[in-house]
Amino acid sequence: MNLRELVAALNDFASPSLAESWDNVGLLVEPSPPHTVNTLFLTNDLTEEVMEEAVQKKADLILSYHPPIFTPLKRVTWKTWKERLIIRALENRIGIYSPHTAYDAIPHGVNNWLTKGLGTCTSVPLHPSTAPTSPAEATHRVEFFADAEHLDAVLSQIKDIPEVSCLTTLPARVEGEEQTRVSLSCSQKALLEVVALLSQNSLLYHKTEILLLQKPLLPHTGMGRLCTLSEPVSLADIIERIKGHLQLPHVRVAVGAGRTLESPVKKAALCAGSGSRVLKGTEADLYLTGEMSHHDVLDAVANGISVILCEHSNTERGFLSELRDALAIHLQNKVNITVSEKDRDPLQVA
Numbered sequence: 001m002n003l004r005e006l007v008a009a010l011n012d013f014a015s016p017s018l019a020e021s022w023d024n025v026g027l028l029v030e031p032s033p034p035h036t037v038n039t040l041f042l043t044n045d046l047t048e049e050v051m052e053e054a055v056q057k058k059a060d061l062i063l064s065y066h067p068p069i070f071t072p073l074k075r076v077t078w079k080t081w082k083e084r085l086i087i088r089a090l091e092n093r094i095g096i097y098s099p100h101t102a103y104d105a106i107p108h109g110v111n112n113w114l115t116k117g118l119g120t121c122t123s124v125p126l127h128p129s130t131a132p133t134s135p136a137e138a139t140h141r142v143e144f145f146a147d148a149e150h151l152d153a154v155l156s157q158i159k160d161i162p163e164v165s166c167l168t169t170l171p172a173r174v175e176g177e178e179q180t181r182v183s184l185s186c187s188q189k190a191l192l193e194v195v196a197l198l199s200q201n202s203l204l205y206h207k208t209e210i211l212l213l214q215k216p217l218l219p220h221t222g223m224g225r226l227c228t229l230s231e232p233v234s235l236a237d238i239i240e241r242i243k244g245h246l247q248l249p250h251v252r253v254a255v256g257a258g259r260t261l262e263s264p265v266k267k268a269a270l271c272a273g274s275g276s277r278v279l280k281g282t283e284a285d286l287y288l289t290g291e292m293s294h295h296d297v298l299d300a301v302a303n304g305i306s307v308i309l310c311e312h313s314n315t316e317r318g319f320l321s322e323l324r325d326a327l328a329i330h331l332q333n334k335v336n337i338t339v340s341e342k343d344r345d346p347l348q349v350a
Contacts, residue, residue, distance in 0.1 A: 001334050003027075003035040003095055006061065010097060013330050017132035018105040018221065024067045029089045029096035037061045037095070040331075042324060043340040044317040046096065051085055053342045055092050062089070065110075065316060067098035103319075105129050107220035108326060110272045113319040114288070117245030118238065118268055120230040125222025126269060126278055130215035138165055138185035142194055144208040145172060145179045150201060155182070157197055163187040164194065174207070185213065224271040224278040232264035235306055238286065246314055250349050254297050254307040256285075265306070272315040290315040313345045 001009070007027050019025040041059035043050050046068040054062050068085050076083050089096055103109040105125075115123050146154055151169075158164060164186045172181040186194055191210070198204045233241075235255065243251055255261065268286040271278040275289025276296040287300055290312035300307050320339045328337055 001037050001331070003030065003033070003037055003061065006037050006040070006331070006335065007097060009331055010063070010099070010327075013327065014099050014102040014106045014109065015132065016099075016102050018129050018218075019100060019102040020223070023101045024070050025098055025100050025102050027095065027097050028067060028069050029086060029094075031090060031093040031095055035060070035093065035095065037335055039336045039338060040327070041338055041340065042320045043343040044313050044320060045343055045346075046085060047343070048081055048084060048088075049342045050340050051088050053340055054094060055088065057338060059094055059338075061095040061097060063097050063099070065098065065100060065103065065320070066313075067100055068096060101223070103323075104223055104272060105221050110316050110319045111223075111225045111270065113322055114245075114270055114272050114315055115225055115227050117242045118227055118229060118270075118288075119233060119241055121227040121268075122230075123225040123227040125220065126224030126226055126271070126282060128217045128222040130217055132215075137187070138163075138213055139188045140191045141166075141183065141185050141211045141213055142191070142198075142208065143181065143183045143211070144198060144204055145174050145181055146204055147177065147179050150204065151180050151182075154197070154201070154204065158182075158184065158194065161186070161190050161193045161197075163190040224269065224275070224282075226282065226284065227268045227270065229266055229268070232266045234262050235259065235265055235286065236261040238265050238268070239308060242288065242308055242310065246310055246318055248310060248314060252309040254301050254309075256301050256304040256306040258304050259285075259306055263306070272319075273312050288315075311345050311347050317343065317345070 016025045037060040039057065039059045041054045041057060041062045043062065044065045046062060046064040068082055073083060076086050078084055104111055115121060158167065164184055166185040168183045170181045172179050198208050239251060239253060265285045267284045268288055269279050269282040269284040270288040273290050275287065276292045279287045279289060280296060284305060287305055287307045290310055292307065292309060297307050324337045324339055
């Protein structure tokens, strides 16, 4: 596939607009066009060892779940390992694409895969995603009533304000008087100008209503998951299920105040990677994530919530095999897709 065609297909699989605002997703490194992709190489972390593997396997595009370029680079030299990654990618004509938190949000993404470690359950996003909009689209609706004396003049002025749309008028009767109901949609910037205009006439201003246009929620899409198990299971059994799903010999466990390893778990809140911010304040029997701050673990335990920590990338990496199969279908088997064998969590239990 042509690189740009493939990137469009990847963006269709998981829209970059679903990623967190602080994230850096999409195509990060692009070899000079035209660039054909025969082999797509999947990894959770793009380290120098993984880059060497990608070169040996003749990858044309690396899909790295974590973006190797996160903080801005001021130069590209041989001095630091991330700069060397960019150099090696370009020298070997390998593109780099990162989805990161876009894959956290989608219904068929990383968090959905992580829920499978709990057993049979239903789940909903902890922080639902809203439908994306462009900055020029309307954020507010303004409605007011005007009499015949002021109608033409105010409509003429409103029409001169940029980013005002859906301007409609309907006859109305207000307090026994014939008036016109005016409705319009506008952006946040235009709202200030519309309100300033209407405030010049107290009769118009006091009959004005401003409504915030809420973006619709996307079903089954968003950060984190709150899972309800079909049957309560002891914390000890959940620990074994998680270890089996993630293929880990050990996990870290903090037992909630007043709970034991035999206490039942019915509701579990989870977030792949670093879950402190996403999980904080959620009522559940268990928090499952890769890592949390020490004080957030203490808060959870004090509130009777047990915590299972598996290390950051251990809660993500296993998804790559499922992703390989899903992308093969999505891309209609037009490219060869391989998963890194060198990619691993940097932390080991010694």
